[in-house]
Amino acid sequence: MTLRYMPDAGRLYGPEYARDPQAVYAELRARHGAVAPVEIAPGVEAHLVIGYRAALDVLTNAGGFWSKNSGAWQARLPETPETGGVIAMLGYRPNALFSDGAEHARYRKVIADCFQQIQPHKLRQLVTEVSDSLIGRFATKGEADLVADFARLIPARVFNLLFGRPDSDSEGLVQALSDMMEADGETGARGSEAFSRYIGELIQAKHAQRGDDLTSWFMDHPAMLRTDELAETLVLVTAATYDPMANLISNTISRMVSDDRYYSSLTNGALSTYDALMEALRAEPAMANYGPYFTLQPVHFHGTWIQPAELVLVSYAAANTEPTGIPEELRSDGGAYLGFGAGSHRCPASDPAVLIAMTAIERLTSHLCDLELTVPRDELSWRPGPFHRALAHLPVRFTPIRPDQPGESPWAMRPPSSSIPSAPTSPARSADYATSAPWSS
Template identity: 40%
Template sequence: MQQHPGAPEPPPGCPAHGRVPLYTAEFGADPESYYAHLRRFGASAPVELAPGVEAELVTSYPAALQILQNPGTFVRDSRRWRALREGRVPADSPALPMMAYRPNALFSDGAEHARLRQAVTDSLATVDPHRLSRHVERVADYLIDRFADRPGGRADLVADYAQQLPLLVYSELFGCPADVGDRVIFGISGIFEGIDAERANEVLGTALHELVALKRKAPGDDVTSRLMEHPAGLSDDELVNQLVTLLSGGTAPLMSLISTGAALMLGDEKYSGTQYSTGLLVEDAVNEVLWRFAPIANYAVHYPVQDAELDGRVLETDQPVVISFAAANTDPVLSDNSSSLRGKAHLAFGAGPHVCPAKDPAILIGVAAIERLLNRMTDVDLAVAFEDLMWQPTPWSRTLTALPVRFTPVSPPRRPSAAIGQGAGPASAGRQHPQQARTNRWSTFLSWLKGM
């Protein structure tokens, strides 16, 4: 094992030898210390993603690029995963929903990947950015209206805003009718929140199969219909699995991007200056999130087709190799003025043939959501210092558990009485039982929108 001189001691809770667990509260609280420790192994290090789930984590920026851009040696098809094939992965492992094979572009290689990815990229290219921006603003206004006049002027911008906004925006993008959209949101929310995840996954799958059946009969002006009409000729099973990745893989990182970006805007002094417009400041904050707090922290699981050496360590055939986008983006080599890598792009959206196809709409949604929040809530402040915010203990993402803020309550703009009469206005929604509110977010928003 290669050792680097002057390496830091293992952080608290991190074993000095063997595989380093990335699913603990200690890792969630201070991943940077863990990455600093893991770098002592070289370009990659042995980790445990969940109990009994072993992998090699790549922490080096140059090594991450080497793997991401070498699909001939490092493939994405997780049916190769040796430990899973040999029955050495617990059947109820929380890593399986993230790593198990699905017939979609994320887990495909070669010609099959090219076919599926082309359908995704072509369909996303039909999204009008101006229309998308307007819809983000409408969703933002709806969510802000629900807490803007809350007595005491307190809100959690994760639960009240950042978590819900991507779900509502994506329901529109993918053409979900009210009842299907409610079940899609229920499924994705349940998976994110760990609330009856098995049932949530079942509800999500059933709802997406129903959405595909509906669009087969009556296509619309939405991404689902574009996928369906694409010359690639996706089967219903392929369509559902593309949608699972696009919806769940798009909404969770966006929640992180919006909440962490808002936290920086409200809690970091360098964003309080007046020399730039709010828009430029928000774009700067979003870019900093992508560099320093990569929403997808550790993912892009690869499988070597043969044993490969990386900086003195052997990456074994068909054993998971995970890219740490977070560690690669903060690789000390990038801060070296003499390094040829200085100024290179961050890896928050990946690189190579599997680079995220939705990066442009994701940034647009993130920036628009933060701008609308700050324009509407002009005196909002963090209720705790930025450095005291808590993060979720997961290896996959860098996500705040909560973003408590305080503000002076303001009355939302008056809405037509029809919306309130339907029981869909912010006030009536706020009186709903929490479980009911969680299961009908999309239909409630649509009723609000119709009453505008």
């Protein structure tokens, strides 16, 4: 059935919301306070937590009555074209995102332990090689769409390699994820099928021969994931990196190239790439509204009654920017943000995510030091949707560079496919990417 329990619900979809979500949040805050009724798709309603303190209460499970299991909520929704995309994002899966208690701790430990095996300096080297190979594709042209040509390609190529697959497999992964994220109907189904095939082939290859890579570490972890749990963990890691990281990179770049505090020539800006990333995480988090939660009992929460099996979403974008009346320079929280969540479900790989985004952006700006938008930032187009804050395009121009000109260039680095073994698994990678596993000693 279609849920209809919330009068006066605001819409988190359509061009008006995509154009200015902060105006929608401000109106909801004025009418409803810290928790507001919203519609995330036609006929699909939710409670949106837009107050900072209320968001922390949910994320840290204050009161102990919040659950991540979406099964009861999902059972109430019909599978229609309107709800299909929502169920894909919020439907129950046996992984760390949709589990509680000991089950969640088990899944999360696998992810946290295995990501700790990646040495930061080697991850930086890998991202440098991937970034330079992408920049080399458009550096001679003097113009690019940094969403399609750069930001959306970085996470897929990097994680394809971290999963233990050759770089040549990344193009198929990029196409599958792009079809899944951007299209419905036949194209979306084709993308979903291709992604499922990629995950299946990845698991099959690692069952045949382990390597020093994330997939093998997941498989060999003492938690002993079942095959379906392994597949869902790989799906979660991919979903949590592909679109969010692409959005973080493009949102940060768009701020840097349109704000002289970050650069006027990219070499003398007052603020750093890290500053720009932190501001993007606060003001335009890649996942604007997510963190799905459900109550285990009827709850009167910050002025709103919430019933079991009702969807609660945390608006990181609204909570991060809630007016305080305190000047930024005097705020004791330092402009705190919830871009990676909080509490036991906080992203377990936030440090690698920041490292990947920073490295990619710094490689871009070091090679192309006079980047500028071809349209004003307030005229950039944003992808519609209730969950993300994602640029549709990021058109820039710059002074072209040539492969034969003096100085460092993106062509000076070897492509990832030559610096990383092309075989699906390789013992040589143990010295490159990992230390001994904590569970092997």
